[in-house]
Amino acid sequence: MLNKNSKKGFKEKIVQYYIDLIKDEESSNENFWNEFFLLKANGTALKQELDKIENFDNVKKIVNILFEKSIEALQDSNQLRILNGLVTLFTISHHIFFTLKLFLCDNDENSQRIREEFVENICLLLFNDDIHSGLKSISLKLLAIITTVIKKFITANEEKI
Incomplete structure (x- = not known):
């Protein structure tokens, strides 16, 4: 059974995918995007990872990649991918409007x-x-x-x- 201390080290798989994307390590896994949208999107974790990026150009690059891949996910026949694509789109939209304060x-x-x-x-x-x-x-x-x-x-x- 997990206690509070052991939970601190646990990281959702999708969060690790967010980190890999930000570190530009997604290209090393040929199934990255196949798996990405099958994992339950975590809008809070994605926003936290985007907030950690200090360089505006890097944020822009990541948001553009996520936007493009999310749009592709919306065209998938798998409803889980569609749902996770929508959650990702809403999260990056929120990030663009609130964090970057357009x-x-x-x-x-x-x-x-x-x-x-x-x-x-x-x-x-x-x-x-x-x-x-x-x-x-x-x-x-x-x-x-x-x-x-x-x-x-x-x-x-x-x-x-």
Whole structure:
């Protein structure tokens, strides 16, 4: 039976995969991405590992790789891979918006203009009869995510004042 002290040394396999990815060691395992999305995604652990990266270019590289591979996982017939791909996408989206604090969440005029253009373009997609329903669904979900993140970020900043 494990006690508190023995649990400290235990690391989920997915966490080791996150570490290997960050250390650029995933290429040494030809089954890395096959196994990666079969393991239960751990958004908290992924965020913690991304937070440890000090160089912005390295963070960008890792996030881009994860984004690309997660999109590939969404196209898989295995629902577990799809689920873990979605969890990974939500985690890196959260990391991009909250940790890296994109300018879209600022309250200046330029950020306000960009947010308005974003909403306008999404609305154009949603009300265009020539656009496939799948694209409309994705657009609506993206609108909900971005709006929620921006609202939470602005609310958090207002509470600090």
